[in-house]
Amino acid sequence: MITAHKIKILQSLDKKKFRQKYNLFLVEGNKTIKEIPNSRYKIKEIYSVSPEDLPVAKSLITQIEPTILKKISFLQHPKDSVAVCELKENFLVENVEVQLILDGIQDPGNLGTIIRLADWFGIRQIVCSEDTADYYNPKVIQASMGSFLRVNIVYENLEKVLANSHSAIIGTDMVGQNLYDFKFPEKFSLVLGNEGNGMRSEIKKLLTDKVTIPRFGSSKATESLNVAMSTGIILGQIFSEK
Amino acid sequence: MITAHKIKILQSLDKKKFRQKYNLFLVEGNKTIKEIPNSRYKIKEIYSVSPEDLPVAKSLITQIEPTILKKISFLQHPKDSVAVCELKENFLVENVEVQLILDGIQDPGNLGTIIRLADWFGIRQIVCSEDTADYYNPKVIQASMGSFLRVNIVYENLEKVLANSHSAIIGTDMVGQNLYDFKFPEKFSLVLGNEGNGMRSEIKKLLTDKVTIPRFGSSKATESLNVAMSTGIILGQIFSEK
Numbered sequence: 072m073i074t075a076h077k078i079k080i081l082q083s084l085d086k087k088k089f090r091q092k093y094n095l096f097l098v099e100g101n102k103t104i105k106e107i108p109n110s111r112y113k114i115k116e117i118y119s120v121s122p123e124d125l126p127v128a129k130s131l132i133t134q135i136e137p138t139i140l141k142k143i144s145f146l147q148h149p150k151d152s153v154a155v156c157e158l159k160e161n162f163l164v165e166n167v168e169v170q171l172i173l174d175g176i177q178d179p180g181n182l183g184t185i186i187r188l189a190d191w192f193g194i195r196q197i198v199c200s201e202d203t204a205d206y207y208n209p210k211v212i213q214a215s216m217g218s219f220l221r222v223n224i225v226y227e228n229l230e231k232v233l234a235n236s237h238s239a240i241i242g243t244d245m246v247g248q249n250l251y252d253f254k255f256p257e258k259f260s261l262v263l264g265n266e267g268n269g270m271r272s273e274i275k276k277l278l279t280d281k282v283t284i285p286r287f288g289s290s291k292a293t294e295s296l297n298v299a300m301s302t303g304i305i306l307g308q309i310f311s312e313k
Numbered sequence: 314m315i316t317a318h319k320i321k322i323l324q325s326l327d328k329k330k331f332r333q334k335y336n337l338f339l340v341e342g343n344k345t346i347k348e349i350p351n352s353r354y355k356i357k358e359i360y361s362v363s364p365e366d367l368p369v370a371k372s373l374i375t376q377i378e379p380t381i382l383k384k385i386s387f388l389q390h391p392k393d394s395v396a397v398c399e400l401k402e403n404f405l406v407e408n409v410e411v412q413l414i415l416d417g418i419q420d421p422g423n424l425g426t427i428i429r430l431a432d433w434f435g436i437r438q439i440v441c442s443e444d445t446a447d448y449y450n451p452k453v454i455q456a457s458m459g460s461f462l463r464v465n466i467v468y469e470n471l472e473k474v475l476a477n478s479h480s481a482i483i484g485t486d487m488v489g490q491n492l493y494d495f496k497f498p499e500k501f502s503l504v505l506g507n508e509g510n511g512m513r514s515e516i517k518k519l520l521t522d523k524v525t526i527p528r529f530g531s532s533k534a535t536e537s538l539n540v541a542m543s544t545g546i547i548l549g550q551i552f553s554e555k
């Protein structure tokens with residue numbers, strides 16, 4: 072059984088205000104939910120239409136009808152289960168080898184995709200500006216496909232963090248060194264800016280190197296790539312040299 | 314003035330059936346609309362809340378109120394204008410140097426992103442299986458950001474097209490050569506498969522080479538990248554060698 076009051080609480084968790092009020096966020100789909108017990112995150116309860124093979128204590132699970140799932144899911148096509156998890160406070164790890172710095176990424180899909188990329192390339196930390204989208208947003212969790220469980224995502228004053236950095240701070244710029252000629256050092260922070268406006272000038276000033284992804288199409292071709300795609304192409308290039 | 318009947322027709326254009334019935338599709342946003350006069354596509358009419366700087370005959374433009382724009386736009390946050398354009402029939406160009414082959418790509422966002430990538434990397438043709446998403450879908454047009462104007466997108470029987478190919482047919486596979494060691498030939502087709510199931514076995518049989526994008530994260534890391542992201546990383550690697 073799930074009460075109408077509980078449904079209302081779960082439905083409110085697409086808003087940061089309510090996630091913080093209740094200290095909860097949602098993870099959808101058995102595939103990702105199965106990975107939670109091996110992570111730092113804690114499941115408080117699970118609402119599921121097919122709870123059979125979930126590797127968690129049965130006491131956590133409430134079986135529900137598809138019509139209820141539809142009410143509490145944030146997906147257009149709801150999956151099998153919704154797990155209600157407790158928010159975790161993350162702490163900045165200093166002196167990591169490679170980290171991503173996000174300056175004002177707004178789109179939840181982009182943030183989720185970047186988290187998934189970090190995981191794929193073994194990058195352990197993403198430092199976000201305070202105005203970057205909240206990674207507990209259900210759309211971010213969804214797009215990250217479970218990768219949020221393995222990457223340390225923190226929200227910090229970027230200027231402070233970067234001013235204390237002892238390694239290279241690399242950002243993309245229209246006028247920078249050709250990505251494919253640039254030799255990435257062992258330790259660095261890769262800065263990615265807002266979808267529309269790029270990184271703020273205060274952050275740009277702190278860059279030690281600027282790189283450009285060369286365009287191979289004609290001069291009429293598209294002017295830019297989406298920020299998540301740029302991240303993927305840059306990381307692909309960096310790791311091709313390792 | 315725009316009639317209620319016209320609004321109804323425009324609203325129906327998110328369905329392929331109606332796009333074909335009326336021989337029309339929509340392009341949203343002045344930025345992309347401005348590029349149409351330099352392309353093979355023809356604008357039939359434009360509905361705009363800010364038509365001032367559109368470089369088209371004034372007779373094509375109808376000024377409308379934001380409330381009307383909201384009705385005819387397929388975007389969550391409508392832009393300034395909606396252009397109604399005529400469908401164009403595209404024809405397969407044989408013997409192109411590099412082309413993408415899409416076997417059952419379903420997600421409009423992925424298709425649009427792949428079209429934008431092709432444009433960025435100067436790839437002139439995308440050959441889609443007949444069950445790939447329709448590129449005239451407003452979500453595809455939107456995600457392609459005007460790149461659909463510069464890439465020849467055709468729908469064909471892939472087995473026939475590939476059986477007639479004289480150049481390498483390269484696809485991604487869990488067990489393939491390491492992308493970063495693979496030497497891409499001058500001429501090739503790069504095959505990308507369906508989001509959930511990959512390419513069909515009939516197509517896989519026709520591959521001359523298989524490549525794998527190596528994962529640099531731990532064995533626990535995400536199992537896969539999204540198909541559009543994989544395409545970006547592979548194309549980034551191919552063109553880094555040029």
